[in-house]
Amino acid sequence: MSSQLTKILIVAIFAIGMMSNSAAQQQSPRYEIIIDKDGFSSFGDKDYTFLTIFLNNDTNETLYYQGSDCSNLLFKLYRNPYFHLAIDICKDAKHSQIAIPPHRSQKMEVYLIMDKTPDRSVSLIISMDLYKWGDSNSRVDKKYLFVNKLSDSITLHYNAQHQNYSSYSDFEMLYKKEERILPNKDIYLLNEQDRKQYILKVDENQISRSRDTVMRIFGKKPKRAKSITVPVIVQNNSDEELKFYSMTCSWEDFFGTDDKGITIPGWGCDSNMPNIITVGPHKEFRRDVNITYAPTFKTGKKYRISMSLVKPNNMENQFGFFPGDYIRYNKIWTNEITIKD
Secondary structure, three states: OHHHHHHHHHHHHHHHHHHHHHHHHHOOOOEEEEEEEEEEEEEOOEEEEEEEEEEEEOOOOOEEEEEEOOHHHHEEEOOOOOEEEOHHHHOOOOEEEEEEOOOEEEEEEEEEEEOOOOOOOEEEEEEEEEEEEOOOOOOOOHHHOEEEEEEEEEEEEEOOOOOEEOOHHHHHHHHHHHHHOOOEOOOOOOOHHHHHHEEEEEOHHHOOOOEEEEEOOOOOOOEEEEEEEEEEEEEEOOOOOEEEEEEOOOHHHHEEEOOOOEEOOOOOOOOOOEEEEEEOOOOEEEEEEEEEEOOOOOOOOEEOEEEEOOOOOOOOOHHHOOHHHOOOOOEEEOOOEEOOO
């Protein structure tokens, strides 16, 4: 009887262990790197392909790890015939302790040198040995650190003429990846008091009459549509100046709606730089936002407009600012708007 009970307990403990392992595998990684996008840059008489990478700390504790002022020292690129890591740019770089608060991320850029121009799709696998301190006072030597091996990949597309391109599915995959990226450690997140003091509003009586236009969405055929101009007001009800980021041309990137069928079209820019909007205490700032929607939308349909209010608090250098990394956060919303014709 005792032997049979022992066997039952062993089986039960084994089953519980298997269930725990299965649950752990289904949970999101506590630490992960996410390759967000690629681009091109030139400095020091050399051309580089760069990858924007985010390191997520999805835990309830601050992550202290061995970082560097040159991100290329932290990553490895799996061998391939087309690219290698540009280690020469890290000649004078130093390692240092980096802190990432709970449920935040750190943005980094990794620079690659092209050995030969591809004529096909190239999958790049990037890995990182995350050497983690137990706390802020731990010793620097690697033997005293805890290592986590992280990796992610990105596929770069080239045609037979060696031209780089992106497909519609690439953008869809990018959007899904970006949903996993936690707020950057340097971004200021609006608190409850901020959301009471910074108001986004629309006076429906000031909205223009609808006009005929064409809706163009990347990867899809143009469609007939209606367009209206909506004056959107940012109201600062606080006793201090409000400063937030915008762009000199593509400021529409900071706006959105709560309906996928109601869009805010973009436009081409010859020159486009980040700039900072200042709104005095108890003052207002106005943007005339063009809204596009299908002509099949019925009168009376309601929607709201959002604006990402990104304050320049501990942010990176203004001219190194890329709004796509931040506009997912700090959205404030207008009152409901009704389509009238």
